[in-house]
Amino acid sequence: MLGNFVFSNPTKLYFGEDSLKYLNEELPKYGKNVQLVYGRGSIRKNGIYHKVAAILKANGKNIVEDGGVMPNPTVEKLYQGCRIAKEGNVDLILAVGGGSCCDYAKAVSVSAHCKEDPWKKYYLDFEDVDPDTKIIPVGCVLTMAGTGSEMNGGAVITNHGSRLKIGHVFGDRVFPKFSILNPVFTYSLPRYQMAAGFYDILNHICEQYFSGEDDNTSDYLMEGLMRSLIHSSLIAIKNPEDYEARSNIMWTATWALNTLVAMGKSTDWMVHMLGQAVGAHTDATHGMTLSAVSLAYYRHIMPYGLEKFKRFAVNVWNVDPDGKTAREVAEEGLLAMEHWMEEIGVVMNIRELGVTEEMLAGLVESTLIMEGGYKVLTQEEILGIFKESM
Ligand code: NZQ
Ligand code: ZN
Numbered sequence: 001m002l003g004n005f006v007f008s009n010p011t012k013l014y015f016g017e018d019s020l021k022y023l024n025e026e027l028p029k030y031g032k033n034v035q036l037v038y039g040r041g042s043i044r045k046n047g048i049y050h051k052v053a054a055i056l057k058a059n060g061k062n063i064v065e066d067g068g069v070m071p072n073p074t075v076e077k078l079y080q081g082c083r084i085a086k087e088g089n090v091d092l093i094l095a096v097g098g099g100s101c102c103d104y105a106k107a108v109s110v111s112a113h114c115k116e117d118p119w120k121k122y123y124l125d126f127e128d129v130d131p132d133t134k135i136i137p138v139g140c141v142l143t144m145a146g147t148g149s150e151m152n153g154g155a156v157i158t159n160h161g162s163r164l165k166i167g168h169v170f171g172d173r174v175f176p177k178f179s180i181l182n183p184v185f186t187y188s189l190p191r192y193q194m195a196a197g198f199y200d201i202l203n204h205i206c207e208q209y210f211s212g213e214d215d216n217t218s219d220y221l222m223e224g225l226m227r228s229l230i231h232s233s234l235i236a237i238k239n240p241e242d243y244e245a246r247s248n249i250m251w252t253a254t255w256a257l258n259t260l261v262a263m264g265k266s267t268d269w270m271v272h273m274l275g276q277a278v279g280a281h282t283d284a285t286h287g288m289t290l291s292a293v294s295l296a297y298y299r300h301i302m303p304y305g306l307e308k309f310k311r312f313a314v315n316v317w318n319v320d321p322d323g324k325t326a327r328e329v330a331e332e333g334l335l336a337m338e339h340w341m342e343e344i345g346v347v348m349n350i351r352e353l354g355v356t357e358e359m360l361a362g363l364v365e366s367t368l369i370m371e372g373g374y375k376v377l378t379q380e381e382i383l384g385i386f387k388e389s390m
Pocket of ligand 1: 043147149186190257272
């Protein structure tokens with residue numbers, strides 16, 4: 001483990017079929033006013049809203065409604081959430097939903113009492129939360145496995161006006177105080193969202209795995225997480241109500257992006273930057289923006305990280321390296337990943353997400369360039385990857 005690092009993760013997790021009851025243990029720790037954050041209706045349809053509201057009422061809480069959080073929450077919604085938080089004098093923000101609700105809740109938690117414009121401060125200038133800014137505590141009841149937002153400080157906000165989708169990774173003061181993970185709550189996810197979540201999980205791991213050349217425990221952990229995900233995802237697409245598979249996937253998603261496996265890694269995140277640019281222009285589903293650009297990206301950078309791609313092929317995809325060059329093994333690994341992506345049914349090109357040739361220059365403009373992976377991309381290379389992904 002090279003370098004120096006700090007690991008701390010303050011989020012308390014309650015996991016399993018009976019985990020919602022633990023909301024009763026958490027709620028007494030906070031004041032009366034609870035901002036109940038949720039999306040565009042799924043929790044009303046599947047009954048989760050009713051269950052959560054009943055527990056809030058039984059604990060004497062005053063529910064401050066904040067529904068309608070859209071997938072890829074917008075800056076306008078963030079401003080609205082800040083007004084709701086301040087007017088309702090809220091003591092706790094409870095997000096019930098997927099990554100969009102959890103991210104949005106965290107963004108509101110640091111923005112409601114921020115004296116400056118949060119979009120500029122946190123997203124354009126990447127500034128930290130001022131030490132004297134009151135952070136409203138956040139709790140999550142997760143209904144979709146994918147982002148890891150339930151146990152991290154990430155909060156991605158989209159600004160359609162400036163065609164930017166930007167994530168700020170806040171420190172551990174902003175992590176959810178608690179998250180409730182009931183795999184059964186994910187059963188009602190449409191197949192498209194389920195598959196998008198699966199790819200998001202794999203890609204979070206790849207973004208951290210494809211960096212560095214040292215022997216690092218994090219890489220071994222990640223190989224195990226990827227193997228578990230691949231195994232369970234193939235069961236879940238055939239039978240979405242297989243509890244064993246869905247529960248493993250939910251747990252894997254959390255560990256894929258709760259900072260643990262990033263320890264000692266420079267981390268890449270370039271697929272996410274490409275995907276976020278696609279998202280900023282199309283508002284497409286997050287996981288699908290990643291799947292649509294991934295293969296072109298990985299095939300492009302593979303020669304710069306050949307040994308790691310070879311290891312990925314052998315240790316994650318069971319490619320037999322005997323009698324093959326490193327490049328052949330690495331290519332076979334990416335091909336195996338491609339087959340898995342087809343099997344789980346993710347989007348394989350950006351055209352399907354609404355990208356046209358005329359949009360490509362704008363996509364390049366919206367792509368932030370990261371420096372932790374095997375190759376720092378130029379804008380020409382980014383354009384080439386987008387073209388290849390069409
Ligand atoms: O609007 P609702 O009713 O909530 O419906 C959602 C939405 O339409 C639906 N859904 C969620 N759980 C469901 C369900 N439908 C039926 N049954 C359920 N149990 O699924 C759709 C997608 O939900 P969303 O929350 O948008 O998905 P996801 O969890 O993928 O979150 C995406 C957001 O998270 C950000 C993304 O950029 C995007 O804005 N990310 C956050 C990260 C983080 N905090 O670290 C990292 C990720 O890389 C990602 O960038
Ligand atoms: Zn992601």
